[in-house]
Amino acid sequence: MNIDNITTNSVFLSWTHPAGNRSSYGIEVLGIPSKNLTVYSESVLVDQLVPGNYYTFSIFAIAGNGLSGLTTVNSTFTVPDVIDIMNIDNITTNSVFLSWTHPAGNRSSYGIEVLGIPSKNLTVYSESVLVDELVPGNYYTFSISAIAGNGLTGKTTVTSTFTVPDFIGNMSIDNITISSVILSWPIPAGNRSSYGLEVLGIPSKNLTVYSESVLVDELVPGNYYTFNIFAIAGNGLSGLPTVTSTFTVPDVIDIMNIDNITTNSVFLSWPIPAGNRSSYGIEVLGIPSKNLTVYSESVLVDELVPGNYYTFSIFAVAGNGFSGLPKVNSTFTGE
Template sequence: MTTHTESAVVKGLIPGGNYIFEVNAKVEDESIEGDPLNISSYTKPGKVSNLNASDPTTDSVHLQWEPPAGNISGFRVDVFNEENVNIKTLININANKTSLRVTALPPGAKLWMSVVALVPDAFVKGEPSTVMAFTSPGDVADLELVPAAYTIKVTWTAPEGNYETFSVQLNLTALEQEVEKKEQNASPLSFTGLKAGAEYTVTVTTLNGYLKSQPRNRRVFTLPVPPEPAKIDNFTESNITLSWGAPKASQGVELTYLVKYTTQFWNLTKTETVKNATTYIFHGLHAGTNYDFEVRVKAGTQESSPVTVSWMTTPNKRVLTITMKCSSSKPLSCEDNHTQSEVLSKLREHFRKEFYKKINIVFWELDWREA
């Protein structure tokens, strides 16, 4: 180029190109030239296009873009918060890399992210391309469930960062069935009108616009209530069939029952676990023995108060004969009616004391016949 001024605009260069410019003076007829001076410089790199922010988490966002035409040596990413404060800068990203997950960001934040193309000259950079982005809100902490028979109270600690509201979902665990869902701005809240002795799953999710946190959940059983009264359906010398009704407050719930018997005479206790049934047959019992039964509902680690019933197995009657031999130092003392009556009276008293202690504990009958 020839110019008669002390400046010139050089056009048609490649963006991001490294050029050496040489200038020398000439006389009017261009027959004589002065000594040249030269300077090198980069042209400004182009602007990245199609910048997109996606796949947000609580502390990261994925950026993707298309490189500009021309030469570049890398990219610079800047992150600004709502107050337009630069909170993060990443420099000298590989020129062939056009996507990046920006990490260590604040949760629940509204951010602006810009990407500029770079050349080796730190004073030359492209125009920024900017996109708005959001990080997901943080998870709740300290999720606690406090159950009663028909209610569950839910408490939690809100996360750091921004959020709008909380979604709290209640599911019947066994059926994986949603029972109720609520949205609330703060802890706590309560679910009411629940089934007693049932296991529920409570899930709490933080919401910020269309973004959601990772859900937090816990399980808990509502407190059990006693079953309907127990009764004896059948009995033999060694078996007793016990039945009861499911609590009306637990209809439709798969329940676990603890069925227990005790017998004072034999000093025995036995507990069986019955799942989702309302009858049980006790085998191997002692004949003619009174058994005390109780049935409880078990829910998690909690047990209801019991319903009770007592029943005696069919007695297996046997006759025991006692023969007594009398000897005395006094002649004819054993033949004396008074002596015989006195001995028999003491014997009767002994058996009465022993067996009267066991009234309603074991079957017995006492019949005296004097030979």
Template sequence: MNIYNLTAGVQYNISVTAVAADNQTKGLSAFTSNYTKPDTVRDLTVTEITTSSISLSWTKPLGQSSYYEVEWSNGSYTLNANVTDERMNITNLTAGVQYNIRVTAVAADNQTKGHSAFTSSYTKPDKVRDLAVTEITTSSISLSWTEPLGQSSYYEVEWSNGSYTLNVNVTDERLNITNLTAGVQYNISVTAVAADNQTKGNSAFTSSYTKPDKVTNITVTEITTSSISLSWTKPLGQSSYYVVEWSNGSYTLNANVTDESMNITNLTAGVQYNISVTAVAADNQTKGHSAFSSSYTKPDKVRDLTVTEITTSSISLSWTEPLGQSSYYEVEWSNGSYTLNANVTDERLNITNLTAGVQYNISVTAVAADNQTKGHSAFTSSYTKPDKVRNLTVTEITTSSISLSWTEPLGQSSYYVVEWSNGSYTLNANVTDERLNITNLTAGVQYNIRVTAVAADNQTKGLSVFFSKYTSK
């Protein structure tokens, strides 16, 4: 006989009695007792998962039951526990592993079980370990990490610069993130994902700037004896400021600037400075590749430039070396018609092959070791000595006069000084012609006469030509 409409999970005491054909006479009854199966629990739900636990809740089944048998398996082992509440937190699980779980209501006889309710859930994968930035460039950040404890299927790597967010899934414990903007901060997370492609662990985070790009068009805009002015074009991407570093081989100094220009001061004259400009990101640590320039400061002006000797064909110079450094000196001389120059390493020069009686404007300029950078010039001007007059001749003698003539000297001169002396007195006259009649002389007296050419500065005189003559008695 099949007895229907019973309540699940309830104990029923049953008796069976034989009845005679008169439908009244009954035999002795046979007795049995049995529970109906408890019903299936309802609404079995995973309410929370961690790396080591799964929390469950459910609604008790219709009818009656005494407790619940909860069983969980990860494919390698199976465990169970009996609970009386409609909830349970299964602990001591392995991270990132799938657990198949069933919950079965048990009747009060501790034997009669209902149909099981099933669910399956992954624990959260654990956090990846040792997340590190291994290399940065202007457009990429390379990462590595150690796989998490437990299990996971792959990793979701996400990066954001504040304006946009991108992600990628990888199975290796490394990734090179490319196509980034130079000098920008990227916040990066790495999250292990379970094999269901949904269950994620806690993320590991790191933050890194890409390297700023290299500054371009670095240019020396001005140099003096003590300063070098620079300008450059800011790099592509982003940067916070620039480190400018300069070295003369003996010491190195640097400065931080936010503009794309700088005037480096307090330098030594005539010295080579190697200069680098490096863009720095906003973390004050991440630097791009440096742009380089090299420049000499101007040598200083030579000191104490002096004309030490002049002849009819040469001018000798000397000077004191300038402060700072220089490699050699460029000496230039000009007479208005032509200009010549010579390079010398000593602080002296004898300029030769000059024309007598001519003014020469002379400059001396210190030159740096690059053979290009010149200091300010020191100037002097000097006449060569006029040459000797030629063919000095007495053209007439009287009792009171002596007439002279001569040929102008080679080169140039401005006028002539004619001087005559009788031993008692000396007189002279300046003339521009090549002749002179000396008068008011005493008859029969010897006169010593000399003629000297004078340059246009009215100071520089050539060698004199001498002769001696008597006036007539």
């Protein structure tokens, strides 16, 4: 007795014509459901079976008076049913968690084929599995099928995802100017399609970058900025951000005025430079020399020597101590 065309709910049986005569054939189907059939040819489609179930088929020839010959026995599993839905949850840099619905009928296990780098094949005995040891930011396709006790496999259900890109270990800030900074970072482990850069400050901005460095410009002098950078996978999944901060360099002071010159003092004033600053530094060159920190746009420099020559250099200072270019002016004190 041959078994062909096995599906989820049917099998096709065929057999050779026995020697002599018979009026019919009797077929006993043992399994769930069981059934008894009477057939008048040498083949039959046995249907309305349960996916993934084990069935035994006993066939015998029947004479006109109902006498039965010896039985021939064969058995098989039906094909397991397809898995309707496979969910991907808890995606990390090196693992994904797969879960799926219990298919109709029975199965002894599930086969999972993981396509990507690395590829792997898994056999699972429940309706969920953690697939680990993956590469950050890589694209993976997961094919799952139910497997019957004899190895017959059902149709596959397929889904895909990227893993989360890896963390960027370190971000450097270089070439800080009054309106720009250059950011650079190492290539993270695994893969990524781009980088996302969030600039927090005034102005704030969001950038997408395709290399491991970027010039962030159109910033405000002397402002404080925080830079968040993260790798992005091909489907938009983002890795954890790496964060660093800095002030831009304060702008130059355009004009410094010297007024009210006396024998031992001068009065300096200047306009507010563009952008921001936390203070001003003043370097007084002469005898005596001195260094001052000022928090407004004017200062009385006293305790000078009558008739001496003094040079005054003033520069804006950012919150982290960055200094802008100095503005220089000179004068003699009165005698």
